[in-house]
Amino acid sequence: MGQGLFDYNPPEFILNAAKNALDQVDANQYSPAKGRQxxxxxxxxxxxxxxxxxxxxGTEVVITTGANEGIPSAFMAFVEDGDEAIMFEPYFDQYISNIRMAGGIVRYVPLSPPADGDAATSSSGDWTPDMEKPKSIFNSKTRMLVLNSPHNPVGKVFSTDELSAIGKLCVKHNTIIIADNVYDSLTYVLVKRMDTLSPEIWNLNLTVGSAGKTFYATGWRIGFLIGPEHLAKSGYFVLVNFSRLKFPQGYEFPSSVASRPRDFTLIWFLITELGLAAIPPSEFYLLENSHVAENFLRFAICKEDSVLEDAKERLRGLKKYLE
Structure with missing residues (x-):
């Protein structure tokens, strides 16, 4: 009764579709990076x-390797060092490491149980946020708000009034909303979604979904992001600018590396000094245009939390090399 593992198989039509897909040549080969059309x-x-x-x-849907890739991709795309992200507690623990990995600071809004919860039967919907709290912590550094409904671990489905109040605050402060709706098919009532409330809220909203949760196939790792093109497109890339990194004086690189664009020397330095690998974006340019990306490195963040935490600690070792 602890972890959310289903005790039963996906529906028969899902299993049959998966079995049939194994006979299709293209289903066993590389997929487009944004997911099959x-x-x-x-x-x-x-x-x-x-x-x-x-x-x-083509522009408002991105398929991800489970919601666990979509969520950190969104944080890494939009949260810069020192930015703040608001979330409701209790919370899904992965959010914290993802936000901190991006350099963000987490601010919390507690959900309070009903006052008579120890004396009467209550539902998860009776857990409520004090809406004065988020009003007091929004500021010029607030970049994102995480709204998990149905909520993990409480199970609360936020009401339309609650969603509307939260959405209006985000519009007022131009704050991006990560609407984690992975449990929206596992309820007894229709779930009202944040992105349906107004065009202004839709324009700031990225919805995270999980086919694994919907069809009881969590091990298949199929998730998605849905949102306006300017958010869905940005959430797809995770690039880090290393222009402030200065190599130690006299640091020697192999000739095969020293003759390449700067991002190659950056990667050599990270692997040698920190044991951390990345991809050089200049490799995807013609040689005459490679300078455009030479101060950036691309990291794949679709990893276990323990790997991301280890990478974060290793990257701290670069502080002494920053100008």
Whole structure:
């Protein structure tokens, strides 16, 4: 009764579809980085109905390796060093390491149980936030707000009034909303979604979903991000600027590395000194244009929390080399 592991298989039609897919050549090869077009089309069609607008599967839907890739990708794309992110506690513990990995600072809004909870039967919906609290902690550094509904671990489904109040605050402060809705199919009532409340809220909202949760197949690791093009596109890339890093005087690089763009020397330095690998973006440019990306490195963050925490601690070793 501890971890959220299903005791039963996915529906028969899901299992049959998976078995049939194994016989398809393209299903066993590399997929497009943003997900197969057929899957993006299906996600767009499903969500368009509740949004009462047509989603563009090419620009407003991104398939991820489970929600656990989509969530940190969003944080890494939008949270800069010193930015603040607001979340409701209790909270899903992964959020904290993801935000801190991006250099962000977490601010908390507690959900309070009903006052008579020890004397009467209550539901998770009776847990409520004090809306004066978020009003007091929004500031010029507030970059994101995490809204998990249905909530993990409480199970609370935020009411329309609560969502509206939170959404209006985010619009007022131009704050991006991460709406973690991975449990929206596992409820007895219809879940009201943040991105349906107004065009202004939609424009700031990234919805995180999980086909694994919906179809009881959590081990398949199929998630998605849905949002306006300017957010979905940004959430897809995780690049880090290393222009402030200065190599020690006289540091020697192999000739095969020294003759390449600066991002190659950066990676050599990180591997040698910190044991941390990355990808040089200049490799994806023509030689004459490679200077555009030479101060950046690309990191894959679709890793276990323990790996990300270890990488964070290793990156702290660069402080002494920063100008």
């Amino acid at each position: 057929s899957l993006r089309n299906a996600r767009a069609s499903h969500y368009s109905e509740s949004l009462e607008r047509e989603l563009n599967p």
